[in-house]
Amino acid sequence: MNRVRQIAIALGLLFLLPAVLLTFRELRSLNEFEDTLGKAYDRQLDGTLFSVNQFSQDLAESWGRELDQSEEVGSDFFLNFPTVSQVFVFGEGEGQLPKQFGEGPQLTVQDAAAIFAQNKALIKRLNTYMRADYRKIEPLSPRPDLGIQLVLLLAQIPGVESPKACLLVLETNAYIKQNLAPRLSLVSQEDFNLIVFRDSLDPQIVHTTDTIQDPEFIGQKALWLLPDHHIAIGTRGQSLESILKARSQGSLALILGVGLLMLLGIIWVFLSMRKEMQLAQTKSDFVANVSHEIRTPLALISMFAETLMLKRVPSEERKDTYYRIMFQESKRLTGLVNKILNFSQMEMGNRVYNFAVKDLNTLAKEVWEAYDYHLTQHGFVTSLEVSDSPAWALVDHEAIGEALVNLLDNAMKYSLEQKSIVLRTGGNTREVWLEVIDKGIGIPTDQQSNIFEKFHRVAQGPVHNTKGTGLGLTLVQRIMDAHQGRVEVHSKVDKGSRFQLVFARENAPT
């Protein structure tokens, strides 16, 4: 059994190792998947931001080009760029107020003058760029309170030497809806959701390309022209979490399924292996038992034969005893060999039965006549109790005789002090039976179903000291199967056993 434990441990490891490796691998691939997905979203967001900022830059440059045309900002400008509501052009002279174009309640001329005054340094820098032929456009600090974004740029009017500083008032929401939205829809291609939200303690979504409720934000980047606004990416329909959850659930189910299958397979392998090992063990026990059973009578026969041959027997009486012992022992040998032959014949399915309707009472009497002497010789108190009415059954006379002899043999072998054996017949309207009852060592309840298996012998207790092949009851069971009857065992440890061969009742033969 030590070997069985070793194999069990090896099989356990064999299962555990791949299961652990598989789980580890799956978990790692899940993390990798999450990483890759995160990176892909990040790259997507970078691309989107670039495209949106480029678009804003182009638009702002076209404002500049339009403002380059003349000193005045005509109504055409506001028609072309409806999201720009006001333009202030910085006055040259000291204390001069800027010129206002466009109607807008948001910013007064004084406000604009103050902003110009604050950004003098910036304007100077823009001038330097302008001289190098590069128009830099500067979004100023956002004014969410007014819903506007101020943009500072320089315009170079033909014929005028120095460029003029212009302050544009951009309507933030209108700009996002009218200018950015079509661009975002183009970029998102309905593959994912682009979200523009105003950055504050409580981020407010201003625009989304998809209409799902509460979209999940993945990454976020500030917009160039609207520095207080961010753009983020979001999945469509399914959230990232639910995609990951579905994937991890799928993987988990796979791991569990594979694990369970492997476990079942290993349990099956282990159980069949254990059964095979037990069978191998019982077979080798069988060989040992049979050799032992054969050796004893052979030794007796050869010993007495030799004594007789050497004519060393003192009296005729003693001679008779020797002959009788030799005869009995050779009969025992024949019985044993027959048992094994019958068994192997049955195993191959070659045994032929000759069925005929017989009275079990008669059959019991015949077996009893041949066997009772043997029992009483061994000190048994015996009784044959046949029922009053005939018990007709369809039987193979010889096979049932053999089954009965096996049962009587066992009753004798497995009785200790209480040497009592009863052979009884009985029946009811449907069934008839033969019973062998002893007051022997009995069979533990958990073993009662195993004793019919081939080579099986009860492992503990006094049985160990008794010789046997473990084939007797297997023969009885097979014979009863062939008769479409059954064997019943009723037994209690230390109280005794009752083996019952039950047949279908037949009508009396005519």
Ligand code: ADP
């Ligand atoms: P064996 O050659 O060992 O007697 P059997 O197949 O006839 O083989 O019986 C199987 C086992 O059943 C026996 O080894 C014994 O443990 C148990 N057994 C059979 N008959 C009896 C009985 N009458 N009383 C107690 N145990 C029995």
